[in-house]
Amino acid sequence: MERFNLDRRSFLKAAGSIGALSVAGVGLVGQPRSAYANEGAFPEQKYGQPLEATVDPATGKLEVNEEVVVRYSACLGCYSSCGSRLKLDRQSGRLISVGGNPYHPSCAYPFLNFDEPLSEAYLSMSYASGKGNLTRGTSCGRGQATQDVYSQPDRITVPLKRAGKRGEGKWKPISWDDLIREVTEGGKLFLDAGEDREVEGFLALHDTKTPMNPDQPDLGPVSNQFVMLGGRGDGRTTIGTRFTNCFGSLNQYGHGAT
Ligand code: SF4
Structure with a gap:
């Protein structure tokens, strides 16, 4: 030394x-x-x-x-x-x-x-x-x-969309514009992954008048099918709650609840 x-x-x-x-x-x-x-x-x-x-x-x-x-x-x-x-x-x-x-x-x-x-x-x-x-x-x-x-190089900086079966761990990057369009408009979003099913978007769920299930009115309107998961008490939960309630859904719960 x-x-x-x-x-x-x-x-x-x-x-x-x-x-x-x-x-x-x-x-x-x-x-x-x-x-x-x-x-x-x-x-x-x-x-x-x-x-x-x-x-x-x-x-x-x-x-x-x-x-x-x-x-x-x-x-x-x-x-x-x-x-x-x-x-x-x-x-x-x-x-x-x-x-x-x-x-x-x-x-x-x-x-x-x-x-x-x-x-x-x-x-x-x-x-x-x-x-x-x-x-x-x-x-x-x-x-x-x-x-x-x-x-760190693996940090996620763009939206990732599932590109395989659920749990298969396959993802592909998509643009923010595509993310917003798909989430809003819905459609057959996972055709590439072999799923021929219609996924409802925000537009289809933004209905605060029609009961989700007429036989079970306590479930509330269609808009309650929108569920916001996650978030933390650092501001994200507050924003998430506000968005969810404005959308017409009661179903927001935070990180701890998951
Ligand atoms: S929030 Fe505070 S205690 Fe937590 S990791 Fe950051 S500096 Fe450390």
């Missing part, structure tokens, strides 16, 4: 450079802040991901790297629905990293109010916040790993 000879001045320089990186979620826990503040000049970055901004820990001066786009969002890694903070390369649109959101109470304490400017978010994640503390914005490892979900 290579050994490093680090005298005190070199150490302070290194500590100073890490102080500059602290806005990107990197820092030395327990190092004296004066060590950061004593050094103004930081070495050119050679490794790792590009920083979205640097903050001079002595003066609080903020320099934003316009090549990196920062977006504050919410994590769907699990049910906790924490905030997340995404860094993207402006030119390529590549997702560089995922971290915690300093505006979100699950990620930071004290957290920032929504009306705080983005510049305050940068400052709050450095020792130059002037508030005597480091707000940070953290997320768990699973939240950070959502980046891999985004970039």
